[in-house]
Amino acid sequence: MSEPVTLLLDVPSGWSGHxxxxxxxxxxxxxxxxxxxxxxxAARIDYLVTFRPRKxxxxxxxxxxxxxxxxxxxxxxxxxxxxxxxxxxxxFVDRSLSRELAQYVVMHVLIFHRGQRYFDxxxxxxxxxxxxxxxRTEDTRIGILGLGEIGTMCAERLRDLDFVVTGWSRxxxxxxGVESFAGAGELAPFLARSDILVCLLPxxxxxxxxxxxxxxxxxxxxxxxxxxxxxxxxxxxxxxDAIDRGHLAGATLDVFQHEPxxxxxxxxxxxxxxxxxxxxxxxxxxxxxxxxxxxxAAIERGxxxxxxxxxARGY
Numbered sequence: 569m570s571e572p573v574t575l576l577l578d579v580p581s582g583w584s585g586h587x588x589x590x591x592x593x594x595x596x597x598x599x600x601x602x603x604x605x606x607x608x609x610a611a612r613i614d615y616l617v618t619f620r621p622r623k624x625x626x627x628x629x630x631x632x633x634x635x636x637x638x639x640x641x642x643x644x645x646x647x648x649x650x651x652x653x654x655x656x657x658x659x660f661v662d663r664s665l666s667r668e669l670a671q672y673v674v675m676h677v678l679i680f681h682r683g684q685r686y687f688d689x690x691x692x693x694x695x696x697x698x699x700x701x702x703x704r705t706e707d708t709r710i711g712i713l714g715l716g717e718i719g720t721m722c723a724e725r726l727r728d729l730d731f732v733v734t735g736w737s738r739x740x741x742x743x744x745g746v747e748s749f750a751g752a753g754e755l756a757p758f759l760a761r762s763d764i765l766v767c768l769l770p771x772x773x774x775x776x777x778x779x780x781x782x783x784x785x786x787x788x789x790x791x792x793x794x795x796x797x798x799x800x801x802x803x804x805x806x807x808x809d810a811i812d813r814g815h816l817a818g819a820t821l822d823v824f825q826h827e828p829x830x831x832x833x834x835x836x837x838x839x840x841x842x843x844x845x846x847x848x849x850x851x852x853x854x855x856x857x858x859x860x861x862x863x864x865a866a867i868e869r870g871x872x873x874x875x876x877x878x879x880a881r882g883y
Contacts, residue, residue, distance in 0.1 A: 620644030711762025
């Protein structure tokens with residue numbers, strides 16, 4: 569009888585308890601080991617389950633069959649120079665994750681669109697201040713950078729609220745009621761008609777720093793920016809400058825160049841920037857464990873696992 573497969577769970581020590589139970593439930597016949605046993609068991613480890621592997625870990629695992637990422641973005645794994653480019657890497661794709669992120673985007677679109685911060689300030693001063701919408705919903709144009717699974721759900725939710733929704737992606741996409749822009753040549757016209765710009769792109773060499781001074785200059789005056797993708801997409805100093813100059817109305821940021829966001833960052837206390845601590849969507853351990861079990865079973869049968877990353881593209 570063949571030995572059970574061995575999975576290494578490589579997550580911060582305080583998180584391991586959240587993942588170990590569901591993984592044992594969905595993979596009852598597998599050997600699950602933690603960081604403390606990685607060195608001794610390195611030669612026997614078949615699968616790595618992680619968000620962002622510790623430096624040097626991948627180089628020590630010579631017999632890996634595949635890596636399962638616990639999040640939708642795999643940039644933290646591909647950034648490791650020791651990652652073997654022929655090793656299967658699976659990202660986490662689940663409707664619950666997409667739904668949570670869509671909720672976050674819709675919430676912050678509406679907070680800006682409905683002027684909620686104005687009313688928050690009025691309440692803090694005990695002032696009864698009424699004002700109409702700055703722009704009609706039907707005249708408000710929302711641009712989604714990235715029309716993958718998550719971007720498509722966000723676009724559909726906002727479309728159903730009667731916003732004018734467009735999307736930009738590497739290749740042309742077909743989403744009912746959403747105009748698709750594609751490729752570098754169509755980025756400028758896409759930006760020119762985005763009163764609210766939402767970034768949901770994967771982080772790759774091509775998208776690194778895409779939210780920069782040049783991009784902001786192409787947005788209409790008074791545009792609002794939401795970044796719920798990766799901190800590496802945003803040049804933070806360029807954003808602050810564009811807001812302080814009055815070209816942008818403000819921003820909501822869930823991800824940052826350095827996380828946790830340093831206490832001395834100007835983003836914390838900027839009056840026109842909302843900061844949230846990378847919580848737009850939190851991976852559900854049971855959903856992830858189920859997906860990993862299905863992927864392991866497929867590989868053990870000699871079949872491709874779902875949601876394998878195209879290493880050249882980075883997603």
